[in-house]
Amino acid sequence: MTAAMPFIISDLRQCPQFFDTVAERIWRAWWEPDGHPLAYIQTRLRENLNGSQIPFALVAHADNEFLGTSSAIASDVPARPQFSPWVAAVWVEPHARRRGIGAALVSRAAGDCFALGFSRAYLCARPPRSGFYERLGWRTIERHVGPDRLSILIQDAAPEPSELKGSRP
Ligand SMILES: CC(C)(COP(=O)(O)OP(=O)(O)OC[C@H]1O[C@@H](n2cnc3c(N)ncnc32)[C@H](O)[C@@H]1OP(=O)(O)O)[C@@H](O)C(=O)NCCC(=O)NCCS
Incomplete structure (x- = not known):
C-alpha cells in the first residue's frame, strides 16, 4: 500500500455537495456503458437522501476533495431477491487508490x-474483483449467478459477547 492519505467517511446526507460527483462516478462506471442516462442514476441516488435507513451512500473525502464512495442498497441481484442489504457501488478515485480508502468504504458500509440491526451484509462482484473483497474478510457463497455470472459474497456481524457460547467473563 502507498502512503496513507488522511480522509474521513461521511453519509451523503451530511455532505450533499458531493451528490453530483457521486452520481457521475456511479453512472460512468456501471450505467453509461449500458446506455442509461445520467438522470436515471441521479434519481436513484436521490433515494439515499430521504429519511429511510437503507439505501444510504457514503463519501470518502479530505475536506472538500472527493476521494470515493460506497452504498448500501436493499437489493442488487434480481436472481437473489431474498438477500438484503447489499454493499454496492464501491468506487475510489484513480489517484487515491491503494491507500486503504476502498477497504474503509466497504468496512464502513457493512458496519x-x-x-x-442487520446480521449479514451481501455484495456481488465479477470474479476478478472477488479477491479484493475476500482479502477484506468477505466470504464467497455463490459463483456464476445471473447473466453477468457474478460471485456473491457475505460478511456477518460479529456476535455480541453475550451470544458467544462458552465465553468466560
Ligand atoms: C476496487 C477499488 C474500490 C479498490 O479501492 P482501493 O482504495 O484501491 O483499495 P484499498 O487500497 O483499500 O485496497 C484494499 C486491499 O485490496 C488490494 N487491492 C486494491 N486494489 C487492487 C487491485 N486492483 N488488484 C489487487 N489487489 C488490490 C490492496 O492491495 C489492499 O490489500 P492489502 O491491504 O493487503 O494491501 C478501486 O480500485 C476502484 O474504485 N476500482 C474501480 C471500481 C470498482 O471496480 N469497484 C468494485 C466493483 S465490484
Whole structure:
C-alpha cells in the first residue's frame, strides 16, 4: 500500500455537495456503458437522501476533495431477491487508490448495516474483483449467478459477547 492519505467517511446526507460527483462516478462506471442516462442514476441516488435507513451512500473525502464512495442498497441481484442489504457501488478515485480508502468504504458500509440491526451484509462482484473483497474478510457463497455470472459474497456481524457460547467473563 502507498502512503496513507488522511480522509474521513461521511453519509451523503451530511455532505450533499458531493451528490453530483457521486452520481457521475456511479453512472460512468456501471450505467453509461449500458446506455442509461445520467438522470436515471441521479434519481436513484436521490433515494439515499430521504429519511429511510437503507439505501444510504457514503463519501470518502479530505475536506472538500472527493476521494470515493460506497452504498448500501436493499437489493442488487434480481436472481437473489431474498438477500438484503447489499454493499454496492464501491468506487475510489484513480489517484487515491491503494491507500486503504476502498477497504474503509466497504468496512464502513457493512458496519453501518450491522449497526442498523442487520446480521449479514451481501455484495456481488465479477470474479476478478472477488479477491479484493475476500482479502477484506468477505466470504464467497455463490459463483456464476445471473447473466453477468457474478460471485456473491457475505460478511456477518460479529456476535455480541453475550451470544458467544462458552465465553468466560
Ligand atoms: C476496487 C477499488 C474500490 C479498490 O479501492 P482501493 O482504495 O484501491 O483499495 P484499498 O487500497 O483499500 O485496497 C484494499 C486491499 O485490496 C488490494 N487491492 C486494491 N486494489 C487492487 C487491485 N486492483 N488488484 C489487487 N489487489 C488490490 C490492496 O492491495 C489492499 O490489500 P492489502 O491491504 O493487503 O494491501 C478501486 O480500485 C476502484 O474504485 N476500482 C474501480 C471500481 C470498482 O471496480 N469497484 C468494485 C466493483 S465490484
